[in-house]
Amino acid sequence: MARASTTSDAFNAVAEPRRRAILSFLALQERPVGDIVAALRIEQPSVSKHLRVLLDVGLVDVRRDGRRMLYRINAETIKSLHEWTGTFERYWQHQLNRVKERAEGQT
Amino acid sequence: MARASTTSDAFNAVAEPRRRAILSFLALQERPVGDIVAALRIEQPSVSKHLRVLLDVGLVDVRRDGRRMLYRINAETIKSLHEWTGTFERYWQHQLNRVKERAEGQT
DNA sequence: TTGGCATATTCTTATATAGGAATATATTCT
C-alpha cells in the first residue's frame, strides 16, 4: 500500500515543505493567491493545488474578494498539531534538566 | 515528481499514523521491538521499517540489550516540530480572544 | 556448534502524490 493521503489529515498536509512555506507566509497576514506565487516563486497551478490540500484539512480558510481569493491560516487546526507534539513536552524538559544538572555538577 | 522522502525530515516521518502511534507508545517508556508489535498489532517487519525511518530522522534512539533492541523517543527532535507549530501560537490565541470577547459581549 | 529467539532487510506490488502543461472557470471592466 502507498503512503496515506495528504488530504486525510493535517500531519500529512504539513509534511510537504512548500505547504509549510505557504503557511508561514500566510501567518503574516491574509493573502491572495498571486501574492503567494510572487513571494515564494512557485507556479500558480502548484500554489492553487497546495492551497486546496491545506483547505481540505482545515489548515487555511478562504474568502472571495472580487476575482481574488484571500487565504488565511486556520490557527485551530495548527493548534491540534502543536498539542500532539506537546504531549512529549515533559520528555525534552527531562533531557534538558539532565544536561543542566551535569553542567552544574561541574562548577 | 512524487512526494518528498519520509526520511528527509521529521515532518514527513510523523505524517504516517502508525509512526505516530509508535512514538506515543514509546513515550511511556523505552521498549523492545516485540512490545511494539504486541501492543500495536503491527507486523514485526513493518514495525522495524517504521522504526528505521524514525531513527533516520532522529525521532528515536536505540540501544542493544542482548538480542533485543530497546527504542526510546528522542525528545529534542520532537521539540523541533513543536517549535514550528508554536510559531503560529499567537494566532490561535487571537482567535480565542475574539471568541471570548463575543461571548462576553452577550452577557 | 546447533537451535532458537529477536529484529532487520530485500523484493515485489499497488497506490498516492507533486510538478508541468494546457485548459477551464469566475469575475470585473469597457
Add this chain to the structure above:
DNA sequence: AGAATATATTCCTATATAAGAATATGCCAA
C-alpha cells in the same frame, strides 16, 4: 458581449512509498 485578470482543475508522468512475503542477521543458551 468580449477582453483581461485571477485562480482552479484536468491530464500525464516520474517517483516514493507501505504492506506482505520471504529471508537474512545478530545474539544467547545448551
